[in-house]
Amino acid sequence: MERIEHTVNSLVTYGLFAAWAVHDAEEMAFGPRWVRENVPALRKRFPEAPEAVWRAMERVDEREFRAAVAAMAVIVGSAAVAGARSGGRSAFYQGALNGFGLHGLVHLAQAAAVRGYTPGSATSPFVVVPFTLWARGRLRRAGVLRPTRARDVATGLALAAGATVVSHAIARKLTGPRA
Template sequence: MLEKLNNKLELKTVILLFPITFLIHDSEEIITMEKWVDSNIAYLYSVVPKRLQFVIESVHLTTPQIAIAVFVEFIILFFATFMLLRSLCSGVWLIFFTALLTMLFINVFTHLGQCIAFRGYTPGVVTAVFVSLPYSLYLYYRLFKAKLINWRTVTISFFVALVLFPIVPFAHFIGRTFV
C-alpha cells in the first residue's frame, strides 16, 4: 500500500501538504477552542495546579484571536515549506522544516494527553489523531526514504523544535493584541 501511495505522490507534493494538514488540524481548534474553554474553565482551574494556571489563560482566547494566532503560525510554516521546496537539500531549511514537522508530531501526543487528563474530548484531538499523526508519520517515512533526513537530523530537529516552541505563545500574543 505504501508503495502505491509513494508512486502516486511525489515527495514535493507530500511536503506541500504540510501547510494544508496544519490548517485542517488548526481549523478544528479555531472552531471548538473558545466554546470548550468557556464550558470547562471552572473545571480547568480546579484541576490545574496554581503554578501552571497561566497555561489556562494562554489558551483562553476568542475565536478571532485563535484565528489570528493560527494565521501567524501558518505564515511561518508556509515560509519554511516554500524555502525547503526551493532547495530540497540538507541545510538550515531542512532542519527548520523538520523541526516544525516534529512539533506537529509531538502535538498529537499533547492532544491525547489532554484527553486522558480531562477524560473526554479536547479541541484538536480528532484531527490530531486522524490527520496530523498519519501525515507526519508518512512525511517522516518519505524524508527518510529519500535520504534527506536520518536519526541525527531528527534529533537535531527535536531540539530546534524546543527552541521554536515559543512561536505558539507568541502567536497567541499577536492574536490577543490585534483582536
C-alpha cells in the first residue's frame, strides 16, 4: 500500500501554543485563588499526601504563578516553532504535544479526585485533549507521527512535569523571596 505524505498545516504546530494559551488563561484566572481557598480542605480530605506537597502549593503566589506561566510560554512556544520548522517531525514538538494532552488528562483526574472543579479542568476536555487528538491525527495522516509506546507516555508525562518544575524554579528566581 502506497503511503501518501501530506504537509502539516501550521495550525497543527502553532496551534499547540494557541491551545496552551487558552488553557493557561484559565489556570491563571483561577489557580492561585483556588489553591488558597481549597488546600486546607484538601489536606483534611487527603491526609496521606505528603506535607511537602501542601507546602509547595501554598508557597506559590500570584507573582510566581504569572512568572511560571511566562516561562512555560517560552517552552511551549519553542516546541511549536520546532514543530513548524520541521513540518511536525520534531521530537521536541511531538513530545510537547503528547505532554500537553496527557497533562489535560491529569487535570481531569484531579477534578475527579476532588469531585469538583480544579484549575485547568474546564479547558482540558474542550481544548487540551481535543486539540491534542486532532493534531496527532493530522501528524498521522501526514506520515510524520512517531509511534507511541508506553515509555513515550511516561516520557510525555515526565516532560510536562519537568517543564512545570523548571518554570516554577525560574519564576522563584525572577520573583525573589517572599515577605
